[in-house]
Amino acid sequence: MAxxxxxxxxxxxxxxxxxxxxxxxxxVHRAPRVSGWLTWLLAALAAGLVAAAVTCLIPxxxxxWLELLLVMFVPYLVGCAIGxxxxxxxxxxxxxxxxxx
Amino acid sequence: MRGLFxxxxxxxxxxxxxxxxxxxxxxxxxxxxxTDLAGRSSAALKGAVLDKTSITVDGRDVSVRADAFSxxxxxxxVAAVDAVDGVRLVNDQTRLVPEAKPxxxxxxxxxxxxTLGGNAPLPALKGRLVEATRAALPGVEVADQMGLARGAxxxxxxxxxxxxxxVGKLKDGKFSLSDGDVTLTGMARELGGREAIAxxxxxxxxxxxxxxxxxxxxxxxxxxxxxxxxxTVTLAGNVPDENIHAVVVGSSSRKFFxxxxxxxxxxxxxxxxxxxNAVVPALGALxxxxxxxxxxxxxxxxxxGDALYDAAAAQIRTGLAKEVPQGWQVKAxxxxxxxxxxxxxxxxxxxFSDVLAKAKIRFETGRSDLDRxxxxxxxxxxxxxxxxxxxxxxxxxxxxxxxxxxANQVLSQKRAQAVVDxxxxxxxxxxxxxxIGYGSTQPVAANDTADGRAQNRRIEFVVR
Numbered sequence: 082m083a084x085x086x087x088x089x090x091x092x093x094x095x096x097x098x099x100x101x102x103x104x105x106x107x108x109v110h111r112a113p114r115v116s117g118w119l120t121w122l123l124a125a126l127a128a129g130l131v132a133a134a135v136t137c138l139i140p141x142x143x144x145x146w147l148e149l150l151l152v153m154f155v156p157y158l159v160g161c162a163i164g165x166x167x168x169x170x171x172x173x174x175x176x177x178x179x180x181x182x
Numbered sequence: 183m184r185g186l187f188x189x190x191x192x193x194x195x196x197x198x199x200x201x202x203x204x205x206x207x208x209x210x211x212x213x214x215x216x217t218d219l220a221g222r223s224s225a226a227l228k229g230a231v232l233d234k235t236s237i238t239v240d241g242r243d244v245s246v247r248a249d250a251f252s253x254x255x256x257x258x259x260v261a262a263v264d265a266v267d268g269v270r271l272v273n274d275q276t277r278l279v280p281e282a283k284p285x286x287x288x289x290x291x292x293x294x295x296x297t298l299g300g301n302a303p304l305p306a307l308k309g310r311l312v313e314a315t316r317a318a319l320p321g322v323e324v325a326d327q328m329g330l331a332r333g334a335x336x337x338x339x340x341x342x343x344x345x346x347x348x349v350g351k352l353k354d355g356k357f358s359l360s361d362g363d364v365t366l367t368g369m370a371r372e373l374g375g376r377e378a379i380a381x382x383x384x385x386x387x388x389x390x391x392x393x394x395x396x397x398x399x400x401x402x403x404x405x406x407x408x409x410x411x412x413x414t415v416t417l418a419g420n421v422p423d424e425n426i427h428a429v430v431v432g433s434s435s436r437k438f439f440x441x442x443x444x445x446x447x448x449x450x451x452x453x454x455x456x457x458x459n460a461v462v463p464a465l466g467a468l469x470x471x472x473x474x475x476x477x478x479x480x481x482x483x484x485x486x487g488d489a490l491y492d493a494a495a496a497q498i499r500t501g502l503a504k505e506v507p508q509g510w511q512v513k514a515x516x517x518x519x520x521x522x523x524x525x526x527x528x529x530x531x532x533x534f535s536d537v538l539a540k541a542k543i544r545f546e547t548g549r550s551d552l553d554r555x556x557x558x559x560x561x562x563x564x565x566x567x568x569x570x571x572x573x574x575x576x577x578x579x580x581x582x583x584x585x586x587x588x589a590n591q592v593l594s595q596k597r598a599q600a601v602v603d604x605x606x607x608x609x610x611x612x613x614x615x616x617x618i619g620y621g622s623t624q625p626v627a628a629n630d631t632a633d634g635r636a637q638n639r640r641i642e643f644v645v646r
Contacts (some may be wrong), residue, residue, distance in 0.1 A: 084267040088215060092207040096200055103196025107189045114191035137271055144270070145215070145241030146208045153207065157200050161193045165186055 085152060096153040100160020107161065108168040127154075212241070219244060219268055226262040231255055233279060233305055233330050237263075242270035249279045251304060251332060282331035287342055288358040289315070289349050291368065295323035296349055300359070303334035310339070314346050335362050337387040348382050351375045355397060363393035370399045373420060374451040399452050404461055404478040406434070406468055408441065408487070415468075418446040419478075422453040433462050436555040437469035439541030454481050456507040463505035464512075467498045469558030472519045483512045488519040490565040493609045522569055527645045530570035534643035537562050543601060543641045550596035552604060560601070563643065564608040567615075570645070574614050577601045578642040582635035583622040595619025601641055 086093065115123070133139055134148050216239040223237050223244050233249040246263050250256035256276045264272045287300035296315055302308035308328050315324045335341075338359070345357040345364070352375070355368010364386065370376045376399045383392050404419040415438045421427045427447055434443045464483050468476045474487020483506060489495035495516045503512040525533070543560065544553035552560065567575065579594030579601075598617035606612045627634035 088218070088268065089207065089211060092203065092211070095203050095207075099196050099199050099203065100193075103193055104189075107192040110192050110195075112192055112195060114188075115194055120191070140271075141240035141243055142212060143241070144243070145212065146204075148242075148270075149208055149211075150201075150204050153200060153204050157196065158193075161190065161196065162186060165189045165193075169186075169189070 085148070089149065089152070092149075093153060093156045097156035097160040100157035100162075101164040102160075103157075104161035104164020104166070105168045107165050108172055215242070215268070216240070219266065222266050223263045223269065226266050227259055230259045230262065231304060231306070232259055232276075242268060243273060244269050244271070245273040245275055247275040248277075249330065250276050251279055251330075253278065279330050279332055281333040283333055284361040285331065285333045285335060285338070286358065286360045287328070287334075287338070288356055289342075289345055290356040291349050291352045292354050295325050297325040297327055299327045300329070301331035301334070302328045303330070303332065303338060305330060307339055311342055311346065314343055315349070318346055319350050336389055340387045341390045344382065344386060348379050351379050352397070353400075359390070360393075362390045364390060365394050365396075366392065367394075367396040368398070370397055373399055373402060375399060377451055401479045402450075402453050402457075404447075404457075404476075406465060406476040408438070408468055408471060408474050410473045413441050414444050415441045416444040416446060419448075420450040420453065421447050422451065422457055423449055426453075426458045429458055430461060430465070433555070434465055436544075437466055437558050439559050440537075456510070460506040460510045463502060463554075466505075466554055466557055467502045467514070470494050470498060470561045471516070481510045483510060484515070485512070486515040487517075489516050490519055490561045491521075491568060491608060492518055493607065494518075494561050494564070522565070524571060525569050527570055527573040530566060530573050530575075531643075531645040533566045533569070534563065534575075534645070537566065538641070538643065542639075543597075545597055545600070548593075550593060550600045552600055560604050561608075564605055564610065567605060567608075567610050573645045574616070576644045576646060577605075577615055577617050578644060579617070579619045580624055580626075580638055580640050580642070581622050582638040583625065583629040584635065587621055587623075591619050591621030591623075593619070594621050598641060 130147060131151060134144070134151055137144060139147055219242065220237050220239045223239070223246070227235060227237075227246075227248075231251055232255070235246075235248040238245045238247075244263055244266075246260060248259060250259060256278060259276060260272055260274045263269060282301050285301060287302065288298070290297045290299065296319055298311060298315060302311060308326070308330065311328070312324055312326050341359060341364070345359065349357060351371055353369045353371045355366070358365040364383065366379065370379065376395075376397045379397055380392075380395060386392070402420055404421065405417070407416045409416065415434055417430065417434060421430055427449055430447065431443060431445050460481075460483060461478055464476050464478060464485060467485055468474050468487070470489060471487035472490055474485065477484045483502070485498070485502065489498060495518050498516050499514045502514060506512060537559065541559050544556045545551060546553060577598045579596075579598035581590040581594045583590075595617060596619070598619050602612070602615045602617045605615055622629070622638065625638045626640070627637040629635050629638060
């Protein structure tokens with residue numbers, strides 16, 4: 082895995098950046114939320130893909146591309162979480178200042 | 183934390199650029215990744231003993247195709263690739279090289295090259311055999327047609343290197359190993375090469391033996407040429423050893439009484455058996471010719487030239503085949519020298535005296551049997567006798583003073599008669615020749631020295 086991360090460092094950084102931006106935007110974004118049943122469906126799909134990757138079910142290049150996708154999702158999600166957390170901090174602080182004023 | 187969970191429901195739009203980024207990543211990194219893994223997998227197999235290794239990478243999955251020389255070697259090769267960083271799966275397509283039964287290896291020599299064929303047990307050993315061949319035969323092309331197989335006998339390398347060391351002794355031919363059996367065929371480069379190879383192969387390692395040795399040696403040649411113009415007899419070719427060399431040269435000196443013996447012989451092993459017993463009578467036949475050539479090749483004797491008279495030609499044609507040992511072949515191509523013009527008796531006497539001044543007619547010690555070494559001399563006397571048809575000749579025998587004088591007289595008479603008999607057998611009329619024995623009564627030198635006695639033992643030709 083260390084080799085994988087080192088080899089694709091640039092692309093993972095890119096995924097992190099997209100995640101960070103998305104997380105930053107998500108707090109104030111007016112887009113509809115993913116509904117409950119769709120969340121479970123996506124979670125099941127993700128679990129299936131992870132299982133396929135871990136068991137090396139898909140051979141050759143397709144297997145490699147699946148691994149790449151799943152590995153890129155990790156910094157994306159981390160980025161999203163950090164972005165959201167930072168934006169939430171900023172929003173909370175500005176709301177406090179406004180209410181104090 | 184609850185807020186984070188609530189807001190995570192709005193993270194999905196970022197997946198679209200993420201998918202695009204993933205597409206670019208997959209597009210650009212797949213081939214470099216595969217190349218990198220292939221390179222590092224090959225490096226991991228560098229020290230492994232394998233043949234026909236090929237590595238193909240599909241994504242992070244590596245297919246290893248190779249011929250291994252043992253089960254452990256095969257497992258180690260797969261494990262080495264599996265341990266390479268970044269490799270996900272190893273597709274094991276290795277196999278053991280086939281086992282050869284019997285295990286055959288050969289070294290074949292022809293005019294321009296040495297071809298190594300059959301099988302070698304390991305690639306490194308294969309290389310060593312080629313290098314050893316190059317070192318043993320500098321300047322000769324070495325063609326490597328060896329395959330690889332398991333099943334080589336113990337100490338195969340030692341045996342193969344020993345054979346490679348001997349290939350240089352072949353002009354052409356083949357050395358083969360089949361399990362522990364060594365087969366040799368071909369032609370040795372030099373006389374004695376066959377024997378030298380056989381001696382070297384006595385050191386074959388345990389478990390190996392010479393199953394058949396069909397290496398032939400070049401023909402063993404001995405030649406003699408009698409040149410009447412240069413008055414020489416030239417001996418050339420081979421004799422087996424120094425003793426036989428001395429016997430052949432000594433015999434030639436006695437038989438060719440008026441010619442100078444030119445000795446160009448060299449000592450070489452590999453002579454056929456009974457060599458000296460065949461060559462000495464053949465030289466005797468050559469000494470009877472006025473000009474002639476003798477070629478002994480292995481066990482074939484070819485003699486050609488001009489005899490001095492008809493009966494001599496007939497005697498050589500039939501006599502030589504009986505004199506040589508069994509198993510030897512004689513081919514005599516003898517013609518007769520044209521008869522010289524007749525001369526008057528005075529000249530005839532001069533010719534007899536000239537010839538007898540160069541050499542003496544020899545007999546067996548104490549007996550009246552003619553020595554074979556004197557046949558050439560007797561033929562020369564017969565030739566002169568044919569040139570003087572009008573002359574009556576007295577053949578006079580003399581002895582030294584050793585022993586009883588009456589016995590000496592009888593011996594000298596018998597010896598003179600033996601010479602007369604030889605002349606008659608040659609076709610001369612018996613009534614023109616008379617045998618007289620004077621015993622020791624007419625010495626030409628003092629009898630108190632060996633040299634003087636030798637001079638007194640003689641046959642004289644006197645024309646009346």
